[in-house]
Amino acid sequence: MTETSTVLRASGLVKRFGRVTAVDDVSFELGKGEVLTLLGPSGCGKTTTLRMVAGFERPDAGEIEIQGRVVVSTSRRVHIPPEKRGLGMVFQSYAIWPHMTVAENVGYPLKVRHVSKREIDERVEQTLAVVGLGGLGTRPALLLSGGQQQRVALARALVYSPSILLLDEPLSNLDAKLRGQMRIELKRLQQRLSVTVLFVTHDQIEAMSLSTRLAVMNQGRIEQIGSPRDLYEHPSTPFAEDFLGRVLRLHGTVVERSWSGVLVEVSGAGPRLAAEAADDSVAVGDEVMVGIRPEDLSVDPDGASTPQNTLRCPVEEVLYLGGECELVVRVGDGTHTLLVPRSFGAQVGQSVLIHLPPENLRVWAADPAPGLDHRSAAELTVAGQETA
Amino acid sequence: MAQPAIALEAPRGRSWAVEWSTLLMTLLLGIVAFAVLAPLAMMLLSSFQLSAPGREPVYGLDGWTRVLNDPSIRSAFGNSISLSVVRQAITLVVGIGLAWLISRTDLPWKNTLEFAFWVAFFLPPLPVAMGWILLLDGKFGLINQWVATLLPFIEGPIFNIYSFWGIVWVHVTTGLGVKVLLLAPAFRNLDAALEESSRSCGASTVGTLFRIVVPLMAPAILVSTVLGLIRSLEAFEIELLLGVPIGLFVYSTKIRDLITFEPPQYAPAAALGVAFLALLLVMVALQRWYLGKRMFRTISGKGFSTRATQLGRWRWPVLSVVLVIAITATLVPIAVLVMGTFMRAFGYFNIPNPWTLQHWQRVLADPQIIRSFTNTMVVSTGAAVIGIVFYGLIAYVIVKTRFAGRALLDLLSWIPWAIPGILMGLALLWTVFRTPFLVPLYGSVYLLIIALVIKTMPLGVQLTKSVLLQLGDELEEASRIAGGSWLQTFRGVVLPILAPTLITVGVVGFMSAARDISTIVLLGSSQSRTLALLALDFAYGGQFERGTVVAVLTVGLVVIAALLARIFGGRIGITGG
Numbered sequence: 006m007t008e009t010s011t012v013l014r015a016s017g018l019v020k021r022f023g024r025v026t027a028v029d030d031v032s033f034e035l036g037k038g039e040v041l042t043l044l045g046p047s048g049c050g051k052t053t054t055l056r057m058v059a060g061f062e063r064p065d066a067g068e069i070e071i072q073g074r075v076v077v078s079t080s081r082r083v084h085i086p087p088e089k090r091g092l093g094m095v096f097q098s099y100a101i102w103p104h105m106t107v108a109e110n111v112g113y114p115l116k117v118r119h120v121s122k123r124e125i126d127e128r129v130e131q132t133l134a135v136v137g138l139g140g141l142g143t144r145p146a147l148l149l150s151g152g153q154q155q156r157v158a159l160a161r162a163l164v165y166s167p168s169i170l171l172l173d174e175p176l177s178n179l180d181a182k183l184r185g186q187m188r189i190e191l192k193r194l195q196q197r198l199s200v201t202v203l204f205v206t207h208d209q210i211e212a213m214s215l216s217t218r219l220a221v222m223n224q225g226r227i228e229q230i231g232s233p234r235d236l237y238e239h240p241s242t243p244f245a246e247d248f249l250g251r252v253l254r255l256h257g258t259v260v261e262r263s264w265s266g267v268l269v270e271v272s273g274a275g276p277r278l279a280a281e282a283a284d285d286s287v288a289v290g291d292e293v294m295v296g297i298r299p300e301d302l303s304v305d306p307d308g309a310s311t312p313q314n315t316l317r318c319p320v321e322e323v324l325y326l327g328g329e330c331e332l333v334v335r336v337g338d339g340t341h342t343l344l345v346p347r348s349f350g351a352q353v354g355q356s357v358l359i360h361l362p363p364e365n366l367r368v369w370a371a372d373p374a375p376g377l378d379h380r381s382a383a384e385l386t387v388a389g390q391e392t393a
Numbered sequence: 394m395a396q397p398a399i400a401l402e403a404p405r406g407r408s409w410a411v412e413w414s415t416l417l418m419t420l421l422l423g424i425v426a427f428a429v430l431a432p433l434a435m436m437l438l439s440s441f442q443l444s445a446p447g448r449e450p451v452y453g454l455d456g457w458t459r460v461l462n463d464p465s466i467r468s469a470f471g472n473s474i475s476l477s478v479v480r481q482a483i484t485l486v487v488g489i490g491l492a493w494l495i496s497r498t499d500l501p502w503k504n505t506l507e508f509a510f511w512v513a514f515f516l517p518p519l520p521v522a523m524g525w526i527l528l529l530d531g532k533f534g535l536i537n538q539w540v541a542t543l544l545p546f547i548e549g550p551i552f553n554i555y556s557f558w559g560i561v562w563v564h565v566t567t568g569l570g571v572k573v574l575l576l577a578p579a580f581r582n583l584d585a586a587l588e589e590s591s592r593s594c595g596a597s598t599v600g601t602l603f604r605i606v607v608p609l610m611a612p613a614i615l616v617s618t619v620l621g622l623i624r625s626l627e628a629f630e631i632e633l634l635l636g637v638p639i640g641l642f643v644y645s646t647k648i649r650d651l652i653t654f655e656p657p658q659y660a661p662a663a664a665l666g667v668a669f670l671a672l673l674l675v676m677v678a679l680q681r682w683y684l685g686k687r688m689f690r691t692i693s694g695k696g697f698s699t700r701a702t703q704l705g706r707w708r709w710p711v712l713s714v715v716l717v718i719a720i721t722a723t724l725v726p727i728a729v730l731v732m733g734t735f736m737r738a739f740g741y742f743n744i745p746n747p748w749t750l751q752h753w754q755r756v757l758a759d760p761q762i763i764r765s766f767t768n769t770m771v772v773s774t775g776a777a778v779i780g781i782v783f784y785g786l787i788a789y790v791i792v793k794t795r796f797a798g799r800a801l802l803d804l805l806s807w808i809p810w811a812i813p814g815i816l817m818g819l820a821l822l823w824t825v826f827r828t829p830f831l832v833p834l835y836g837s838v839y840l841l842i843i844a845l846v847i848k849t850m851p852l853g854v855q856l857t858k859s860v861l862l863q864l865g866d867e868l869e870e871a872s873r874i875a876g877g878s879w880l881q882t883f884r885g886v887v888l889p890i891l892a893p894t895l896i897t898v899g900v901v902g903f904m905s906a907a908r909d910i911s912t913i914v915l916l917g918s919s920q921s922r923t924l925a926l927l928a929l930d931f932a933y934g935g936q937f938e939r940g941t942v943v944a945v946l947t948v949g950l951v952v953i954a955a956l957l958a959r960i961f962g963g964r965i966g967i968t969g970g
Contacts, residue, residue, distance in 0.1 A: 059874055087873040088881075094874040100867035104889045113885070114875035161875065171874070 010037045012201045013058065013169055018067035020053050027053045028064070029225035035169065040195060040202040044212040045222035045248070052173060054222075055205045059094055059171055060087035072168050088117075093162030094171040097178065099154045101146045107133070108142030111160045118165065132160045135194070152183045159191075163200065172204045176211060188214060209249050213237065221245045243369040246296050253302065253341055255295045256371065262289050267368050269295055271316070271337045278314050280366035292371040301365035304332075304345055307356045315360045320351050332357065418796045421786055422805075428847050429808045431828075432820030433670070439823045440663035456660025466665060469647035473669075476557070476632075476643060477625040480564045485618055487565070487718070488572025489610075493602060494715060495573065496580040497588070499701040501712055507577060509719040514570030515955040516723065517908035519630045519925065520944035522563045523932055524726025526634070527733050527941075529554035529562075533741075535729070560635050564628065566722045571624075572617055579613035580606070588702065598702055619680045623673060627813030629911035630929060637933075644669050645815040645911065652819070652915060663823070666816045677811040727948060733941045756942040761927065765943070769923040769950065772838050772913075773906035776845040780902035781895050783846060784853030789887075791854070792861040793869075810851040814911030817848055822915055836918035844913055845906045852905075853898045860894040897958055904954040908947060924950070 013035035020028040028050040035041045043051035056062040058069055060076065068078040071092070076085040093114075102110055108129050115125045133139050136156040141149075146157060155175060162170055175191075176184045192215055195202055206212050212219055213233045220230040221244070229236055229245045240246035247254075257278070261268035266281040280295060287293055311317055321340060322333035325347070332343045332351055336359070343359070351357055444451040460466050494500045495507050528536050529552055537550040553559060583606065591601040607614070629645040637646055644665055651662040704711055733739050737749045756762050790796055791803045809817065821844050825831045834840040864887070872882040910925050917926045924947045931940030 059870070061870055061873075086878075087870070088876045088878055090874075091876075092874055094871065096867040096871055098865055098867050100865065100871035102868060102871070102886055102890070113872065113877070117872075117875065117877040117881050117885075158871075161871070165876070 011035070012037050012072055013203065014070040015054070015058065016068050018054060018057055018069070019065045020050070020057060020062060021065050026225050028057070031067075031222075031225070031227055033220055033227065033230060035201060035203060037201055038199045039217045040204060040215055042204040042206060042212040042216040042219050043222055044206060044209060044219055046207060049222040050225040051205045051222050055171055055173055055203060058169075058203060059092060060085065060090050091168050092171055093165070093167035093169070095155070095158045095162050095173065095175045097174040099158040099178070101149075101154050101157055103147045105146055106142065107138065107144050107146050107149070107157050110146050110157055111142075111164050114161065114165045128164055132164045135163070135198075136160045137190070151179055152187065155179065155187065159194075163198070168201065170200050170202045172202060174206055177206070177208070191215060213249070219249075221248055223248075240367070243294065243296065246367060251299050252296045253299055255337060257293055257295060257337070259287055259289050259291045259293055259368070262287070266363060269293055269368060271295075276311070276316060278361060278366060279363040280368045281364050282366070283368035284370050286370050287368055293368050294371050296367045296369065297361055297365050299343070301362060303360045304343055304349070305358045305360065306349070306351065307358060311358060312360065314363055315358050317356050318359055319356050320353055323351060323353055334359070415796065418790050418794065419798065421790060422798045422802050425787065425802060425805045428843070429805050432817070432824045433812075435823040435827055436663050436670075436816070436820040437667055438827075440660055440667050443660055456664040459661040460664040460668060463661070465642065466647060466661065469642040469644045470665075472636075472641060473626060473643040473645070476560060476564075477622055480561050480568060480625055481618060481621050483561070483565050484568045484572050484621065485614070488569055488576060488617070489607065489614065491569065491573050491715060491718065492576035492580050493606065494711065496577040497583070497606070497702055498704050499708065500704060500715065501708065506715060506719055507573065509723050510570045510573040511959075512570070512952070512955070513567065513719075513722040514574050515904065515951055516567060516570075516727065517925065517947055517951055518563070518567050518628070519634070519910060519928055519932070520730055520948045521567050521726045522631045522634050523937075523941055523944050524728075524730040524733075525554050525559075525563050525566075526937075527729045527739055528725070529559065531555065533739060555635050555639050557641060560631055560641070563631050563635065564625065566726070568621065568625070569718070569722050572621065575617040575620070576610070576613060579610055583609060616680075619676065623676060623811070626669070626673060627815065627911060629815050629914070633929070634932060645813060648815055648819060649914065662819065666819050670812060670816055673811045673813065677807075730941055730948075731945055733938070734945055739938065752938045752942050756939050762924075762943065764920070765922055765924045765927040766946070768838055768921055769907055769925070769947075772841045772845065772923055773903040775838070775842040776849065776906040777899040777902040779842065779846050780849055780853050781899045784850060784857050784898055785891070785895055787850075787854050788857035788861055792858055793866075806854040807851050809847050812848075814848060814909065815915065817844060818912050818915040821847075836921055838921045840916050841913045841921060841923070844916055845902070845909060848909070848912045849902050849905050853902060856898050856901070857891070857894055860891060864890055900954050900958040904951050904958065907950045907954065
């Protein structure tokens, strides 16, 4: 990213509410035409960060620059109010003004900028057409469906070509089907208008599919920032691994460490697993947790021999789901749920072989820090469950 | 919002702007605190002051010893309690039945019936009481006359309105409206499946009502009961008209009695007021603590679509009973009152030319009426307009700012809820007497406006607050981020959404002012009295026919305002976004 293409630069943002530090030293940059997503569970500070960019919250420390202009800086005692930042924003509730028509809602940003009546009408009609609401301008805004209200909110945020579009969980109030549809439309719209977007969501699918870059946030801090592929395939913290996609997690102890990886003994008298990627801090004798994406492991019926990096696991429950079967298997100390094809044919009392390729296993120090391993091992599912 | 709407490079400028809005909000808090607390402090002080206002003050406990020892004051206290409890018990039982019938059964004409009870809620008590006097006066009351003619063997009147039960009767007819209004929406929100499961277990309709519906409704019923008790403890004009002539006093008429006594007995009046106020404040505090702030929730048109309970063959008999109640609560007293204005001598149909327009002609030509009408319009409009701005500001500060004193402001704006009108008037009277720069207000309409604005504050602030709370912050933020300044946002977004509520608050303020008697009865002079006060003076001072004409005029004003409120009120409850 070159200096000239940076639209937004946030550095050292801190925001406290009473004794709680909601945002703790957050810095990031946003390049022109880029979509940066702040992703994290509720309470991770992503919305507060967005609201500091918008100007609704004042940071306790830090600085934000928009297109080279400092809009807020605690050291320089600058705070430019939201209306002078030239941003567009779509709110979670859409915030459609109930007393105005669609066209009045969309035309409002132009009206407060004293644009002539004729130009307002023209640009409102254009923008409504862009979001797929052409001809609905005279409708009272409250008579629209949720999806349509969302488009109005989008049109209102885009009508004056803001330097950055801020999206605060814009899809979370839609039903699942509509959400999928709007996600695609949003992506197309963003590419067509090449608008710069700062996007806040807790939904990893939205985040993965819409972003140029992703910032995973946890407890007020950015855990990792990078492209969606980078984050999914090479998470740098167990939280990022866990939050972005599904993961099967095992606990164990390091028995050997070499230049090519580590050897872990799974708790509960399991066999040893070799893993190629491991935390630098991990040493022999350490308690660790091992993670693998469910799509990276393979499940086979029990056989006579057990290949390398394979666990033999007793099946405790089989649930027939129609297209597939759900297996509840015992692995070491805990149970895990696996999805297998219905032709798999496992039965309670039998065992299955789970193969965990060393190149896909990641080993993390079993740091009991809160928030890292926020789900217990038994609840972790391998497949079939959306990360909420 | 507390934040300044300007970009500020200079630290000095920023802190100044922050202080400016804080200063204004502190000023508002100060005004509300003074308006609410100063009168109460003055009343407390006055209960210990033995000398007349304006004289060298002498302090002592005589007022309090008299309150504790005077048997007539003690009996007034007892009457207040017993009258309230008896009426509340009756209206509660009848009100629950009516609310259930209107909201949960297939009773015909439910909407019309609900509208009738809604009208009953707005009817001023004085004209209703006058209507019942015309019907049930011991000697000339129409019903008593008919009974005497038809059943000559019955000795004396069958029912005399000038009695304990007469007072109860008028209060029950005027109080049913508010009960139905409060309970029907609560009943409506009850899931029909709960009733149906009781029926499927074998319980009858009535059994289901009392075993399932009433217990589930307990919180709503409790709210309306406590509310009713508080309101009935501030009743004044019915007791004055029907109780005082037979020597039956309640504490509010006793206070008036002590004040209009020659020489006025200010100290015991104030002591009685303080004692009663303490009781009410405890009740309101308990209610607020127990039930939260749920009393003034605006009710929007939407309700659950619930299946109605079938009344079956009881449908039409029940309807006729409900109809009789509805008509008795609304049409009967007012129709009789209107008829009374056209009779030469009320109740005498056999004299030549029983009908006349002379009362109307005389009254309408009376300069007193013109003055009172002007006063009513000035006082009511003034209270409405000042109320809109004042309540709107208070509610906005409480809901939408981060002002440090907003919780205190919220609490203060609630206190008048516990203060009966007569005590509010009494307390303001002392405030004016004791504050030299306020003395010129005495006898002017401005004092009445101030009293009414304070009196209606809890209702006005809560109504506005409830809409502001629904108005999510995001609606305003969307305007700010779109480039609108604070002022543009307020004008373009907040005000238009709030407008229907503000108009409703104004109409409610107008109506309360036009019908109010208890708050302003001690403050009004012959120069500043309103139509309602004039009607009371006529009715209480023996010019009953002229009183009926003025009372009909107040009913007309209040009904027009109420219909306006209904038109605008239908638009309350817009959900933002």
